[in-house]
Amino acid sequence: MTAPKKVVLAYSGGLDTSVILKWLEVEYGCEVVTFTADLGQGEELEPARKKAEMLGVKPENIFIEDVREEFVRDFVFPMFRANAVYEGLYLLGTSIARPLISKRLVEIAAETGADAVAHGATGKGNDQVRFELSAYALNPEIKVIAPWREWDLSSRTRLIEFAEAHQIPIAKDKRGEAPFSVDANLLHTSSEGKVLEDPGKMAPDYVYQRTEDPLGGPDEPEYIEIGFEKGDAVSINGEAMSPATVLTRLNEHGKRHGIGRLDFVENRFVGMKSRGIYETPGGTILLEAHRGIEQITLDSGAGHLKDSLMPRYAELIYNGFWFSPEREMLQAAIDKSQEHVTGTVKLMLYKGFCRTVARWSDHSLYSEAHVTFEEDAGAYDQKDAEGFIRLNALRLKLIATRNQRVKG
Template sequence: MSDVNKVVLAYSGGLDTSVILKWLQDTYQCEVVTFTADLGQGEELDPAREKALKFGIKPENIFIDDLREEFVRDFVFPMFRANTVYEGEYLLGTSIARPLISKRQIDIARQTGADAVSHGATGKGNDQVRFELGYYALMPNVKVIAPWREWDLLSREKLLKYAEDAGISIDMKHRQGGAPYSMDANLLHISYEGRHLENPAAEAEESMWRWTVSPEAAPDAAEYLDLEFENGDLVSINGKRMKAHELLATLNQVGGKHGVGRLDLVENRYVGMKSRGCYETPGGTILLKAHRAIESVTLDREVAHLKDDIMPRYASTIYNGYWWAPERLAMQALIDQTQKTVNGWVRIKLYKGNVIVVSRDSKTDSLFDPTIATFEDDQGAYDQKDAHGFIRLNALRLRIAENARNKRG
């Protein structure tokens, strides 16, 4: 394994990536660079530095980067301009984080002169695909090390034995069978998979949810939010302008308080299997509803319908890991072009798990003309007689087809 001199590892500091770090040193006998991304997961990241130092990682080879603003501004917001939903429900909280992690790993590889990158995704999941498609798109000749596809530590007993022999600290929860769920968190969402949830017939336990209260326990009084958009992106809440990651964090906090954003889903993984997962995406749920509301008054009909037509393709492209692919970039260019007129405000009401749009307007880009839309006298703004010819022309093919059927008997 001497073909690798230095590898950049996506490192959380948890048990699995700590084992991977030691395994890389033992198996490849190479220098390891650790990279830990702060995407707003709400965990203390300094312990990752201390653990890396204990493995003999040089201080200059330990990277702990605050990527919260870049994550929301350059990945989450562009995705929400498309109103992106995978298979009708999933807001892609895990999927959209992977291209940024891949990008930063490759940046660090170039900076440190590394010739390889490594991740802790298993051989059954989507994340291995997402990480590695990103690596190869950005550094075509990089070597990728995926330990779960190479080593023989395929049982928890073997993994714990390796960790114990290597002097890696093992939390009591892992000795007692591991955490009840496999979780992934960032500013957009927190996900839960595995264990109890592997039975799709079993209801998720209330104690599992971390960000949201149950709708039944949410406040009895509704709360209103005024959200302002510029070029399709959220820029302020209740008149207060904030950075992108601060806006999303605020929506998470308020939405979670009102029980907004829970999802229990069986999805189709790119690798071919079905998987059951639960998600909390309070801020994203509010953002999606509000963005569609401001688009309803600022987008041309055919442009809005075109966006809806390509959205499932765009969503699958991101879900499957093709953020850096030319088709995603082409779709993004189209989507961003449509957002130049998506400016205005939306008022949202939050109540017991519901996100309700109550008003919306744009001072500069509204296409809603009350003088035409009114049910009252429009003073000649719209000639209703024009509808006769419009209907006759659009009915022509239907009339021709029916006449032909009648002739056939």
């Protein structure tokens, strides 16, 4: 690859990406632009600016942006309209953040005249795939640099030696081996590696950062109401809120009751299995609520088709194909299904559990007149069921007759 002249780096301000910043300058002799996204990870981002300036990045080449609203509105909410879960359990908290970061890397590259982007994902994980597929989908000419696949800084000791040699400050807690790695955003916290690598051992209590111990939660259940419009949550307990505010508030409710913990061994796109501890308090509540409002507003045919599409949709996000035509095609079908998914859901939160207890909507398809055990005033003629059953039984009877004849 031709050496890049200017690179936009996805920069957190931590040890790894600070080393990458300096390594890019040393290895390629290029100018570096940093991009730090506030995705709701709960960390102060100004230190990243100061760190980048200290490492020689020009002030005009430091981009720090609050993208929480865009993240929830344009990525999280569309995904939740699909009720997307990977391998039946994982709510895709890390996966859904990567296309937004890649989008901004490519946009900033265009704005600053950079000819390459860089990320800090390792060569064993899924994130390298997600970052790079998204970048190429948005700019087929962009160069992507993945230092972990190129350099020889293959251990924590080598990283620290490089940092010391280039006067990169190292926090005291970074000199030893971290007990596990963490990725966080407004949707979830993901913890992997080290003490979590053996799936046969329970995760230590200190791993959990976003949720309280469910068993130590309030002894009384809490009830909340979530309002929806066209599949998206727009209010909590009658108070209208922006997308990011809705998720932030649901995280607070979920944290208090220990909702959204997941100990999961997943199949990575790159081929190996990986064990992770995920905490998705607000997302777990949101998924339950969305399912609840769909129960009364979504036609069975549309709902069953949508459920059959969901695993493929979730897999596309997990594997890094957010900007693919097939994901966009599925999204169009999913969004069409949400035209009448409007109403309110009441949920009970209690000691790690979240359960729908009531739901209502002006768009409801639920008809008490048809399902009542009392007199239905002619809304449903039970005799009609006989012909319905006979028609559906016809092929089964023909098969049974054939089988008896063949056996005889």
